Amino acid sequence: MTTLAEHDRLWIRRYHPRPDAAARLVCLPHAGGSATFYHPVSASLPASVDVLAVQYPGRQDRRNEPCADSIQELADHVTSVLLPWTDRPLLFFGHSMGATLGFEVARRLERDHGVVLHALFASARRAPSCPRDESVHLRDDDGLIAEMRNLSGTDSAILDDEELIRMALPAIRADYRAAETYRYEPGPNLRCPIVGLVGDDDPKVTVDEARAWSRHTDASFDLHVFQGGHFYLTSHQREVLDLLAKEAVRA
Numbered sequence: 443m444t445t446l447a448e449h450d451r452l453w454i455r456r457y458h459p460r461p462d463a464a465a466r467l468v469c470l471p472h473a474g475g476s477a478t479f480y481h482p483v484s485a486s487l488p489a490s491v492d493v494l495a496v497q498y499p500g501r502q503d504r505r506n507e508p509c510a511d512s513i514q515e516l517a518d519h520v521t522s523v524l525l526p527w528t529d530r531p532l533l534f535f536g537h538s539m540g541a542t543l544g545f546e547v548a549r550r551l552e553r554d555h556g557v558v559l560h561a562l563f564a565s566a567r568r569a570p571s572c573p574r575d576e577s578v579h580l581r582d583d584d585g586l587i588a589e590m591r592n593l594s595g596t597d598s599a600i601l602d603d604e605e606l607i608r609m610a611l612p613a614i615r616a617d618y619r620a621a622e623t624y625r626y627e628p629g630p631n632l633r634c635p636i637v638g639l640v641g642d643d644d645p646k647v648t649v650d651e652a653r654a655w656s657r658h659t660d661a662s663f664d665l666h667v668f669q670g671g672h673f674y675l676t677s678h679q680r681e682v683l684d685l686l687a688k689e690a691v692r693a
Contacts, residue, residue, distance in 0.1 A: 452504060453523040455495040457484040463492035465531040465560065465693035467686060468524065470540030470547075472566075473617035474590065474610065476501050483535075486683050491690045494527060496520055496540075500613035509616035513539070513624040517546035524551070531560040531693035535686060538646070538672065539621040541567035545658065548632055559634040560693040562659075563686065566640060566672050568647045569654035570626035579618035583611055590614070592645070593672045631660045637689070638665040639682065641674030 455477040467487065469480035477495035484493035498516065500509035510516040520543065524532075528551070536544030541564035551557040568574065578589050587607060636659045640652035649667055656663035666685065668674040675682050 450523045450526070452499075452507075453497055453520065454527070455497050456493070457481050457495065458493065460489055460492040462489075463530070464490050465533060465690045466492045466494060466527055467533045467535060467690060468527075468544075469493065469495045470520075470534065470536035470544050471496065471498065472538035472540055473621050474501075474614035475537070475540070475617075478502070479537075480535075482679065483683065483686070486679075487687055487690070491687065492530075494524075498613070498617070500616060501610065505609070505613070509613055510620060511616075513542055513546055513620050516543055516620065517550060520547050521550040521554075525555065528555070528557045532557070533561045533563065533686070533690055533693065534559055535563040535565065536567070537565040537675065538567050539617055541565055542570060542621065542624055545570055545632070548634060549629065552633060553630075559632075561635045561637055561689050562632065563637045563639060563689075564652075564655050565638075565675065565682075566644055566647060568651040569656075569658060570624075571657055572651045572654050573625060576622040579615050579622055583608070586611060586615060586618070631658055633660055635659060635661040636663050637685070638663070639668065639675070639685075640665070641668050641670040641672060643670060644672045644674065646672050 469483060471477065471479050477497040480495040487493055497504060499507035534544040534548060544562055548559050548562050578586065636655045638652045638655045640647055640649055653665050668678045670677055
C-alpha cells in the first residue's frame with residue numbers, strides 16, 4: 443500500500459534540496475517530458491531557490507501507472523501534491539504543455555486555497571485563449587516520432603533507439619492528447635504576474651500567441667523573445683536561468 447507521503451514523492455522530485463531557501467520554483471515538463479529535464483535548472487539556480495520538478499505518471503519510474511487523460515485531471519493531482527509546499531513564495535516554470543498545466547494549477551491554488559504565485563513563467567506555449575485545432579496524438583507511431591524530430595526536443599539517440607522510443611510513445615501520445623484537447627474555460631484572471639518566453643521560429647506558437655498571455659493576469663506581464671524554435675531554451679539556458687533567478691530573488 444502506498445502512503446500519502448510516498449504518493450507525493452512520486453510526483454515531486456527535489457534533486458538539490460534547499461530547505462532554507464527563501465522561494466520555491468516548481469518546474470512542469472513538456473508533452474512527453476519528465477522531471478529529469480529540469481535537473482540542470484535545479485543544479486544551476488542559487489541556494490536561495492528550492493527547485494521542485496514534477497514527474498507525470500506513465501514515464502520512467504512511473505511508466506506502469508496510467509497517464510492522465512486531460513490537463514484538468516493532471517492539474518487536480520498537481521495542485522493536491524503541491525499544497526504542502528506552499529509555505530513560502532512559489533514560482534512556476536512550465537514549458538509547452540507544462541505552461542498550460544501551470545496556468546491551471548495556479549487557478550486552482552488561487553480559487554480553492556488562496557495561494558497566489560509570485561510569478562508564472564509560460565514558455566513555448568500559446569495563451570489559453572488561443573486554441574489551435576491539432577491532432578498529432580491521432581497520428582500513427584511514425585507520425586508521432588516525426589513530430590518529435592521536427593521540434594528537436596528529444597535526444598536523437600532515444601529517437602533512433604527502437605526499443606526505447608516504443609516504450610516512451612504511450613506517454614508521449616497521452617500527453618499530446620491532453621494538450622491538444624485542452625480548452626480554456628473562462629474565469630477570473632490570475633492575480634500573479636505572468637512572464638512569457640518564446641522562440642521566434644517556433645512552429646507551435648507565434649509571438650502574438652505568446653503575447654496573448656497578458657489577457658490572463660490582472661498583474662504585470664513581460665514577454666521575452668529568443669532566437670530559436672520550440673526548444674529555444676536549450677541554446678539560451680543561461681539567459682533563462684538568469685531570468686528565473688532574478689525573479690526568485692524578488693520573492
